Amino acid sequence: MTGRYFEDIKVDDELEPLERMPSEDTAIDFFGRGNPTNPAFADAEAGRRQGFGGALVPGLLKISWMAEYAGRWAGPEASVKSIRVAFRRPDIAGKPLVLAGRVVDKRQEDGRNVVELEVVTLADGQPSVRGNIQVEVPSRG
Amino acid sequence: MLQTRRLELSEVEKSLITDEHRATIGVKSEGRKVEISAADASRMRDLLGDTDPRYQDGTGIAPPYVLAAIDPGIPRHMMPSVLPGGLLTQMEWKFHRPFRLGEQLLLEHSVIDIRDRLGGRYGYSVIVMIQSTYTGEDGDLVAESLRTLTQFDPGKARDNS
Numbered sequence: 257m258t259g260r261y262f263e264d265i266k267v268d269d270e271l272e273p274l275e276r277m278p279s280e281d282t283a284i285d286f287f288g289r290g291n292p293t294n295p296a297f298a299d300a301e302a303g304r305r306q307g308f309g310g311a312l313v314p315g316l317l318k319i320s321w322m323a324e325y326a327g328r329w330a331g332p333e334a335s336v337k338s339i340r341v342a343f344r345r346p347d348i349a350g351k352p353l354v355l356a357g358r359v360v361d362k363r364q365e366d367g368r369n370v371v372e373l374e375v376v377t378l379a380d381g382q383p384s385v386r387g388n389i390q391v392e393v394p395s396r397g
Numbered sequence: 398m399l400q401t402r403r404l405e406l407s408e409v410e411k412s413l414i415t416d417e418h419r420a421t422i423g424v425k426s427e428g429r430k431v432e433i434s435a436a437d438a439s440r441m442r443d444l445l446g447d448t449d450p451r452y453q454d455g456t457g458i459a460p461p462y463v464l465a466a467i468d469p470g471i472p473r474h475m476m477p478s479v480l481p482g483g484l485l486t487q488m489e490w491k492f493h494r495p496f497r498l499g500e501q502l503l504l505e506h507s508v509i510d511i512r513d514r515l516g517g518r519y520g521y522s523v524i525v526m527i528q529s530t531y532t533g534e535d536g537d538l539v540a541e542s543l544r545t546l547t548q549f550d551p552g553k554a555r556d557n558s
Contacts, residue, residue: 286441
């Protein structure tokens with residue numbers, strides 16, 4: 257895992273896409289103990305009863321994937337300060353999701369080096385979750 | 398077409414949000430202690446394939462997404478239930494400092510807004526916004542979350558595929 261420095265980051269830099277494959281078991285493994293809260297996360301039939309095409313991929317899992325993706329890109333000396341996402345379309349277990357992103361802003365704020373990322377999850381090439389992530393990164397100096 | 402439009406307008410006039418629902422706005426939940434557990438952190442880290450050395454065993458630090466484990470949802474009795482279906486449609490997390498394994502945080506929720514929404518996949522739906530705060534043992538604000546839930550009637554979905 258390599259780190260990034262503020263000076264080397266440019267607006268419009270792209271994050272390397274990363275594929276994730278959610279399964280019906282992923283939600284159970286992710287939440288553990290007595291969760292998940294919605295039966296449709298682990299049961300395709302329950303998902304269909306709620307009007308979806310199968311088991312739903314939990315939003316909390318997707319936001320976690322996005323936070324990890326941003327942290328992975330920024331490196332171990334950086335820290336994710338905030339993440340804001342909009343779930344645009346439900347994602348169904350068994351369909352791959354591709355995480356993609358780019359740098360939309362960089363600035364110095366109260367002595368901190370702040371980088372703003374726009375991150376999406378793509379299902380069949382279409383965005384299902386859109387997010388903005390603020391990361392604080394180190395300086396070379 | 399005109400008939401459908403009239404029907405939608407009459408639905409707007411009949412908001413399903415009652416005074417009882419609105420009374421939940423601004424009410425803070427009773428605080429609940431939640432623990433940043435090493436088991437949660439380790440399980441989630443492995444599932445997400447996170448190799449960040451800061452969060453590996455022995456560091457005492459949990460990755461930020463462990464928030465998903467300590468707050469999977471607000472207590473059912475606090476949620477104003479207007480329509481039978483519910484989906485998380487927006488979420489925001491803010492982190493003020495790293496989570497320490499084993500620390501206890503005070504989790505408090507409050508409903509900050511409820512409103513009607515017309516259009517989209519369900520025709521009429523209801524938006525509920527909930528804020529949650531995580532306070533450390535020293536009284537410091539460690540993290541915050543803001544979630545937006547859309548309540549809907551599954552029977553009125555136009556296209557859920």
